Structures are given as structure tokens and as C-alpha cells.
Amino acid sequence: MSVEQMAAAGALSLTHFNEEEQLFRRAVTEFAAREIRPLVREMDEQARIPRALIDKLFDLGVMGVEIPDEFGGGGATFFHSILAVEALSRVDPSVGVLVDVQNTLCINAFLRWGSDDLKRRYLPKLAAGTVGAYALSEAGSGSDAFALATRAAGRDDAFVLTGRKLWITNANEADVFIVLATIDPSAGYRGITAFIVERGFPGFTVGKKEDKLGIRASSTCELLLDDCRVPAENVLGTVGQGYKVAIETLNEGRIGIGAQMVGLSQGALDHAIAYVKERKQFGKPIADFQGVQFQIAKAATELEAARLMVYNAARLRDARLPFLTEAAMCKLFSSEMAEHVTSLAVQLFGGYGYTKDYPVEKLYRDAKIGQIYEGTSNMQMATIAKQLLA
Numbered sequence: 001m002s003v004e005q006m007a008a009a010g011a012l013s014l015t016h017f018n019e020e021e022q023l024f025r026r027a028v029t030e031f032a033a034r035e036i037r038p039l040v041r042e043m044d045e046q047a048r049i050p051r052a053l054i055d056k057l058f059d060l061g062v063m064g065v066e067i068p069d070e071f072g073g074g075g076a077t078f079f080h081s082i083l084a085v086e087a088l089s090r091v092d093p094s095v096g097v098l099v100d101v102q103n104t105l106c107i108n109a110f111l112r113w114g115s116d117d118l119k120r121r122y123l124p125k126l127a128a129g130t131v132g133a134y135a136l137s138e139a140g141s142g143s144d145a146f147a148l149a150t151r152a153a154g155r156d157d158a159f160v161l162t163g164r165k166l167w168i169t170n171a172n173e174a175d176v177f178i179v180l181a182t183i184d185p186s187a188g189y190r191g192i193t194a195f196i197v198e199r200g201f202p203g204f205t206v207g208k209k210e211d212k213l214g215i216r217a218s219s220t221c222e223l224l225l226d227d228c229r230v231p232a233e234n235v236l237g238t239v240g241q242g243y244k245v246a247i248e249t250l251n252e253g254r255i256g257i258g259a260q261m262v263g264l265s266q267g268a269l270d271h272a273i274a275y276v277k278e279r280k281q282f283g284k285p286i287a288d289f290q291g292v293q294f295q296i297a298k299a300a301t302e303l304e305a306a307r308l309m310v311y312n313a314a315r316l317r318d319a320r321l322p323f324l325t326e327a328a329m330c331k332l333f334s335s336e337m338a339e340h341v342t343s344l345a346v347q348l349f350g351g352y353g354y355t356k357d358y359p360v361e362k363l364y365r366d367a368k369i370g371q372i373y374e375g376t377s378n379m380q381m382a383t384i385a386k387q388l389l390a
């Protein structure tokens, strides 16, 4: 077999990219360096992503990666979304998660569960300028997601939603929200239904924005649903199947969080490597000390392991092979790796690493969220153990 044939068969290596993947990755990497890097500190301080930058992300093609050409999207693979999230997070994980939620949760849910009518009405918008958000969590239901209390009551040809969602990423920027609510709390998870809610629907408001430790530029807000009328044709999937929509989308979404963690750790390691070559102590660059070299070697090794796990889970998903355990493992491992690697980067910068004048303290703050959202580390371990012990 030639190298090309092996690559086409996926047999060469996980980190071997085909030509299209290489071009896409390069374009996103160059965009991040040119358009995002100069804004990182300001976005963190102001806790917002400027709309002009979001428009440029749409122009770049990273906001509708898997949307088919006929709806104006990129017609590419899930793996491309993962490459985009990684490359963007290397520079700013807040931009990484904006793109991640758009592709791996929202668009993914539309593609998998949307009726032809929903796809026709929403996918062209999501490809062209509309940001999406995904609203499952509530004050009383996080890890126990299906204990949610938001109610959907059927009325004529519509549902009326009442409740509050908490922690919703992209809420400030989004115009389309996938909202999980129950049509019958006594039915448990079988009552859960997914609805497409537009920002302009009467009774819908975006509430308080959280003041966070990290990924500060990414908006995280409460959603208020006060007798919010949603047309019956805006049910995503079927009534009572919302738990499947949620589980299946989040299984894939967490590969994106793995990619975010790999990207931000690579960013931190890049900064640390450049710094240790320049910083002199005891008359020579600190990179000359074996103690420092070994720390960097270990971090790079952990990072490579995490990247391989993320790529493997993404490629399994694209090949339509089982990936549930691999996705949970890649999120668990890469988010813990990110905490170690970003902490080491701060350490290697010494006192400077502890200040906002250098980029690593932000990446250290940004890393922590990987162990919390889209299922905490304990919940990933519960998923892995359930598969192993079944």
C-alpha cells in the first residue's frame, strides 16, 4: 500500500492528516494567530467576544463545519470540527468553546434529530451568522441532568415552556437555543423533550451572566422561560425522546472539550518552551537545566497521549464505530492533563507566570472548566466504569 492508500484507509497514524484536513487546520491556525491573538487579553478583561470576531469565524467556515453544502455549510466531518476547536483553543479557549458548542452540540443535534423542515429552516441560518446554544442544566440538575424541572405543557399546536436554565454557554451571542424540558415529570427521563427556541419567542429571556474563573470571554448565562410558546414543529426529535438527544449529543460534544483542553495545553507549552530558552538564571538559559527539560518532556508526552485519545474518539465517531468509552476517557484524561500542563507552564515562568502580563495564567484558569462541564470527571469515570463492568 502507498502512504496515500494507507492514509485513506485510516491506517497510517491518528495524527496523519489528509490534504483537506491539513489545509483546513492551517487556515484555522493562521486565522487564530492573526485575528484572535491580539484580542485575547482584552476579551478576557472585558469578558466578551466581539461580534466582529464572531462574523469572521463564520466567514472562515468554522461555525458550520458539518452543515451540508446544500444548506450553505462546510460539508466536512466531525474531525474537522475537532481540528478547529483545538487550533482556536491553542490561542483562546473561549473562542474554542463558542465554536465547539455551535458545531458539536447544536448543529450536531440538528443534523441527527432535526426533521427536514427544521433543517431547512435553521441550518442555513446556523451556517451564515446565527449562533446556537444548548440548554440542559438547571440550578437543581447538573450531573443528574434528567432531574430537570423546566415544564413543557402541550397547548393547541404548541408547547408552553416554563422554567429556568443555568450555565448556558453562548447565551449572550445565540439566537437559537436547544432547550430540554419535561412534558411529564412523573415519567422521569421518558418525559424529556428537546425544543428549538428562538431568542425572539415571547416569554424567553437571557438572564444573569456568570462572573467566572476562566474562559471569561465565553458567555455563561441563565435562561428564563416564562410561558414561552414554542410551535409543535419545533420539537427536535420526538416528544419524550429528549433524553436521547441529550445523551447522544453530549457523548460527541465531550470529544470537543477534549480538543479544547489539548489546544489550550499546547498553547501553554508553546509559551513555556519559548520562555525557558530565553530566561537566564545561574548564567544560562533555564532550558539548559535537566530538571526543566524533563518537566517539559513529560508534559509534551501527556499532551500527545491526550491528543491521540481525542483524535481516536473523533475518528471512531466519523467512522460510525462505537466511541462512548473513548469519548469519556479522552475528556477525563485531557482535562486532567490540561490542569498539570498549564500549571507547569505557570511554574516555568516563575513569578512572571503568576501575572496577567504573560499569557499562561489565563490558560491555567481556563483549563479548570474541562473537568466540570459536559459531565464532570466523576461522571466520565461513571460512564467508563459502567461500560467496563457491564
Ligand SMILES: Cc1cc2nc3c(=O)[nH]c(=O)nc-3n(C[C@H](O)[C@H](O)[C@H](O)COP(=O)(O)OP(=O)(O)OC[C@H]3O[C@@H](n4cnc5c(N)ncnc54)[C@H](O)[C@@H]3O)c2cc1C
Residues within 6 Å of the ligand: 101, 134, 135, 136, 137, 139, 140, 141, 142, 143, 144, 166, 167, 168, 169, 170, 212, 220, 369, 372, 373, 374, 375, 376, 377, 378, 379
Ligand atoms: C462555564 C460553564 C459552562 C457551561 N455550559 C453549559 C451549557 O452550555 N449547557 C448546559 O446545559 N450546561 C452547561 N454547564 C453546566 C455543566 O454541565 C454542569 O455545571 C456540570 O454538569 C456539573 O453540574 P453541577 O454544576 O450541578 O454540579 P453537581 O452535579 O452538583 O456536582 C458537584 C460535584 O459532585 C460530584 N458528583 C455529583 N454526582 C455524583 C455522583 N453520582 N458520583 C460522584 N460524584 C458526583 C460532581 O462530580 C462534582 O464534583 C456549564 C457550566 C459551566 C461552569
